[in-house]
Amino acid sequence: MTGAITALLLCQLTGEVLARLLHLPVPGPVLGMLLLFLILLARGRLAAGGDQPPEALGRVTDALLSHLGLLFVPAGVGVIALLHTMADNGWALLLAAGLGTPLTMALTGRLAQAVLRRWG
The missing domain is CATH 1.20.5 (Single alpha-helices involved in coiled-coils or other helix-helix interfaces)
Structure with a gap:
């Protein structure tokens, strides 16, 4: 579970760095989310058949979404x-x-x- 949180935060950080370095009009977290999506596609976890992301990542994202109101x-x-x-x-x-x-x-x-x- 710690690895999944780290992966999410690293993707967000990378997106933020890219947005600032390249002066893009897109928020860093959006770029990070796109990066995570591309990584999952490259690993074959999200094929056109509707495969699910890794279980640990799914648990972390479910926990974050359950507290979205905060x-x-x-x-x-x-x-x-x-x-x-x-x-x-x-x-x-x-x-x-x-x-x-x-x-x-x-x-x-x-x-x-x-x-x-x-x-x-």
Whole structure:
């Protein structure tokens, strides 16, 4: 289990380093997640047949997901701490969320359809 946590953290760290060194507009953890996915594909753990990741990695990720709500606490504290900034920029935030959310959902749906057509 320690090895699986270490693997997750190393992938995140590598993604963060790559994002900063290459000045990419993508968050480091997202790059780390992509790196983990590529590593699992290379090891043959996630074939098109739907094989599962290593058992230890599955247990660690299940434990993290079961406590996902706790990860939103710092974001909530940040919102409360910067409430005056949010009030000053309320319309811009509302517009960004109002347009960004449906656009992201639509693009994600289209991407899922394309992936399912190709591999499904």
